[in-house]
Amino acid sequence: MTKVRNVVIAGLGGQGVLKASDILAGAAFLAGFDVKKSELHGMSQRGGSVSSDVRFGDRVLSPMVPTGEADLLLVLEETQVDINRYVLRPGGCLIGPDVLASQPLKKRKSLNVALLGAASTVLDIPEEHWLASMRTHLAEKLHAMNEQAFALGRAAARRGAPASLS
Amino acid sequence: MNSDRQLLNGDEAVALGALHAGVRLGTGYPGTPSTEILETLDQLGGKAQWSPNEKVALEVGIGVAFAGARALVTMKHVGLNVAADPLFTAAYTDVEGGLVVVSADDPGMASSQNEQDNRRLARAAAVPMLEPADSQEAYDFTRLAFELSERWKIPILLRLTTRVCHAKTVVHPRAPEEGLPEPNFLRDIPARVMIPAFAKPAHRRLRAKLAEIAAWNEAEGPVRHETGGTELGILSTGVSAVHAREAAPGASHLSIGMTYPLPMERLRSFAQSVDRLVVIEEGDPVLVEDLRAAGIPVEGKPEAFRFGELDVARVRRILERDNTPEPVPPRGKPPELCPGCAHRGVFEALRDLDCIVSGDIGCYTLGVLPPFSAMDTCVCMGASIGVGLGLRHVLPEEQARRVVSVIGDSTFVHSGITGIAEMVYNPPPTGHLVLILDNGTTAMTGLQEHPGTGRALDHSPTHKMDFAALARAMGVQNVHVVQTNDKKLSMKDLISDLLARPELSLVVAQQPCVLAAPKIRVYDRAAAAELRAEACAAVADD
Numbered sequence: 001m002t003k004v005r006n007v008v009i010a011g012l013g014g015q016g017v018l019k020a021s022d023i024l025a026g027a028a029f030l031a032g033f034d035v036k037k038s039e040l041h042g043m044s045q046r047g048g049s050v051s052s053d054v055r056f057g058d059r060v061l062s063p064m065v066p067t068g069e070a071d072l073l074l075v076l077e078e079t080q081v082d083i084n085r086y087v088l089r090p091g092g093c094l095i096g097p098d099v100l101a102s103q104p105l106k107k108r109k110s111l112n113v114a115l116l117g118a119a120s121t122v123l124d125i126p127e128e129h130w131l132a133s134m135r136t137h138l139a140e141k142l143h144a145m146n147e148q149a150f151a152l153g154r155a156a157a158r159r160g161a162p163a164s165l166s
Numbered sequence: 167m168n169s170d171r172q173l174l175n176g177d178e179a180v181a182l183g184a185l186h187a188g189v190r191l192g193t194g195y196p197g198t199p200s201t202e203i204l205e206t207l208d209q210l211g212g213k214a215q216w217s218p219n220e221k222v223a224l225e226v227g228i229g230v231a232f233a234g235a236r237a238l239v240t241m242k243h244v245g246l247n248v249a250a251d252p253l254f255t256a257a258y259t260d261v262e263g264g265l266v267v268v269s270a271d272d273p274g275m276a277s278s279q280n281e282q283d284n285r286r287l288a289r290a291a292a293v294p295m296l297e298p299a300d301s302q303e304a305y306d307f308t309r310l311a312f313e314l315s316e317r318w319k320i321p322i323l324l325r326l327t328t329r330v331c332h333a334k335t336v337v338h339p340r341a342p343e344e345g346l347p348e349p350n351f352l353r354d355i356p357a358r359v360m361i362p363a364f365a366k367p368a369h370r371r372l373r374a375k376l377a378e379i380a381a382w383n384e385a386e387g388p389v390r391h392e393t394g395g396t397e398l399g400i401l402s403t404g405v406s407a408v409h410a411r412e413a414a415p416g417a418s419h420l421s422i423g424m425t426y427p428l429p430m431e432r433l434r435s436f437a438q439s440v441d442r443l444v445v446i447e448e449g450d451p452v453l454v455e456d457l458r459a460a461g462i463p464v465e466g467k468p469e470a471f472r473f474g475e476l477d478v479a480r481v482r483r484i485l486e487r488d489n490t491p492e493p494v495p496p497r498g499k500p501p502e503l504c505p506g507c508a509h510r511g512v513f514e515a516l517r518d519l520d521c522i523v524s525g526d527i528g529c530y531t532l533g534v535l536p537p538f539s540a541m542d543t544c545v546c547m548g549a550s551i552g553v554g555l556g557l558r559h560v561l562p563e564e565q566a567r568r569v570v571s572v573i574g575d576s577t578f579v580h581s582g583i584t585g586i587a588e589m590v591y592n593p594p595p596t597g598h599l600v601l602i603l604d605n606g607t608t609a610m611t612g613l614q615e616h617p618g619t620g621r622a623l624d625h626s627p628t629h630k631m632d633f634a635a636l637a638r639a640m641g642v643q644n645v646h647v648v649q650t651n652d653k654k655l656s657m658k659d660l661i662s663d664l665l666a667r668p669e670l671s672l673v674v675a676q677q678p679c680v681l682a683a684p685k686i687r688v689y690d691r692a693a694a695a696e697l698r699a700e701a702c703a704a705v706a707d708d
Contacts, residue, residue: 012499013501022334025173025334026173029173029336034336035173035334035335035336036300036333036334036335037173037333037334037335038329038332038333038334039332040276040277040328040332046501046502046503046504046529046532047499047501047502047504047505048498048499048500048501048502049498049499049500051498060335061408061409061411061412062405062408062409062412062477062478063300063329063333063334063335063405063408064329064409064477064478066412066477066478066479067477067479067493067495068479079499080498080499082496083495083496083497083498084496086493086495086496
């Protein structure tokens with residue numbers, strides 16, 4: 001893969017946007033890619049809008065996803081979908097919380113990881129690295145719950161078949 | 167964190183670099199985006215501590231360096247204003263151990279009250295400055311900074327920006343330094359006692375050091391040079407270097423790591439090698455001005471790009487001389503005081519009483535937003551008290567009586583205490599009221615400890631400052647300590663009672679931050695368990 005993959009994860013403070021981008025960046029890192037991830041997180045715990053950029057490929061330059069060049073936009077909160085849509089490239093893939101509509105989560109807390117599960121169906125990172133990165137970034141007592149959420153998101157996305165990335 | 171390849175943010179990379187450079191002590195005051203440096207240093211097993219403010223942090227660092235050990239001092243950009251006094255004269259002294267001062271600038275003001283460009287302060291203080299572009303350079307330059315600092319016995323500024331601090335990129339660490347000398351006091355009065363007789367030659371020494379460092383930067387300073395087409399050359403620094411490479415892959419690129427003093431001849435020959443030379447720098451046109459003063463013709467960016475961060479799209483606009491209005495991204499949801507924050511009631515009372523609120527930095531600045539809209543001024547750390555007093559001194563009595571200063575606990579320790587000295591020394595005719603909203607942590611930067619929490623950086627117990635006793639000892643007439651969640655307390659009644667008196671009043675309104683409270687309980691339990699264990703061990707030894 002020579003092309004850099006651009007992913008933006010967005011939501012509200014407290015939803016786990018930064019944790020999700022840490023897990024994604026860690027998975028890409030374990031898969032051997034060059035990775036850069038960046039965000040503004042001074043106010044992230046005060047309920048405001050939060051977004052995080054993750055880029056991976058052979059060689060990544062800027063740590064920020066250029067506007068209109070995101071391949072994938074992952075949004076954790078319905079109200080945040082429209083205000084973040086502008087980051088997507090034409091034909092880019094949007095995954096919102098509605099991807100889980102048919103199979104709601106038992107724990108809202110793991111929504112971030114469930115959506116990563118959905119994202120894992122369109123990003124070229126082997127599942128083992130996703131799981132390993134999750135174990136690194138989450139406390140041990142949360143592993144089982146989040147592995148279930150990841151699997152659920154992965155299955156839901158497969159059923160709903162979101163556009164694969166070209 | 168010693169493996170071959172790691173994914174680190176810039177702050178973590180600085181901490182690892184400092185640890186591998188054998189740093190003896192890290193000091194600083196929390197401030198986004200610099201805060202994680204000392205927290206990481208502590209987690210990696212280094213010694214790190216929060217100081218009450220950046221001035222004290224730097225002074226402690228200077229002492230460490232005078233003792234022959236390596237010191238790392240961290241702060242956000244505005245913190246360097248507070249630390250400017252020791253910095254400007256430390257530059258004249260000869261430091262024995264390496265002294266590296268991190269200034270984390272915030273172009274775009276993601277979490278700051280201004281977007282000052284501290285490359286200006288490096289020039290004003292005559293202190294060399296290194297500027298990494300990513301985490302690998304943050305690691306490398308931290309280690310380099312210690313070496314340069316000891317070689318020339320001069321403090322070194324390491325300037326990070328938000329997108330270096332809070333961007334994770336891949337780092338390949340090197341073997342840690344070994345065999346550093348043990349700290350030892352060597353008397354050197356002319357090099358460290360800055361009275362005029364010693365400071366005059368010291369200033370000449372400083373300028374000579376800078377000339378040598380500039381020559382070093384010419385010959386072997388850290389630069390990245392990629393030769394592309396001769397049509398366009400781009401000179402860039404910091405994170406702008408990677409934006410520029412992405413925006414113009416075919417151009418020739420020169421990025422410099424040490425941006426003060428500059429390798430001017432290197433820059434001159436780069437300028438001569440290309441038809442068009444554009445400087446890509448965030449913030450003020452610092453390099454543009456320096457190069458033009460040296461007679462090197464360069465193209466800068468239009469004034470619109472002085473504001474905010476740069477990114478790939480903005481760099482393309484600069485290069486294409488595109489002056490059409492930039493697209494404005496949709497506004498997100500603004501942050502707010504946490505729904506469960508017990509201090510919300512104070513802002514409700516201030517709003518209902520139509521107070522003129524002189525505010526301060528931190529979470530409580532969010533009191534300016536709806537539903538409270540209960541803040542009228544906010545300038546810098548600690549300013550609530552002085553600004554409130556100034557308002558009281560000159561406003562008509564009816565207005566002066568409504569002025570209240572509101573400050574958080576960490577901010578009070580940082581810069582509020584001298585405001586109380588001013589209040590007691592020069593009391594306004596109508597008196598004054600200061601509210602310390604004590605949530606038991608430095609909340610806005612991510613729950614750091616401070617001298618008022620009774621816990622050190624690593625959350626272990628230490629002495630605890632008593633704000634009420636301090637205020638009484640300083641001469642404040644009415645001092646109240648209240649719990650903001652006390653059902654029997656009417657904050658509104660208390661405030662209106664104190665405002666009615668032409669006296670000096672201070673209220674410490676206590677209630678732990680809702681985000682910190684569960685953690686504080688854990689620290690308290692750990693401290694109690696340790697005390698029990700010590701007591702039992704003492705009995706067993708008896």
